[in-house]
Amino acid sequence: MMNRPFRAAIAALLMGLPATAMAAADIAMHRDPGCGCCEKWAEQVRQQFGRKVRIIDDADRGALQRRVGVPAD
Numbered sequence: 001m002m003n004r005p006f007r008a009a010i011a012a013l014l015m016g017l018p019a020t021a022m023a024a025a026d027i028a029m030h031r032d033p034g035c036g037c038c039e040k041w042a043e044q045v046r047q048q049f050g051r052k053v054r055i056i057d058d059a060d061r062g063a064l065q066r067r068v069g070v071p072a073d
Helices: 004-025 036-049 061-068
Strands: 027-031 053-057
Touching: 027 036, 027 061, 036 053
Parallel strands: 027 053
Antiparallel strands: none
């Protein structure tokens, strides 16, 4: 049986791996063309997290959301 500190260390390591991998990935953000809120969000992510954000103007985001399985509600 593993002791408690060892199990806690393993859990922390496993929880940290996805965040580390995700932090290295670029972000592709689909937005309604001209959305100022999206631009502000992207800039905040760039500044706070150092992530690259590629903004894709998409006049038919509804089709994209259906294709990738985003729930309508």
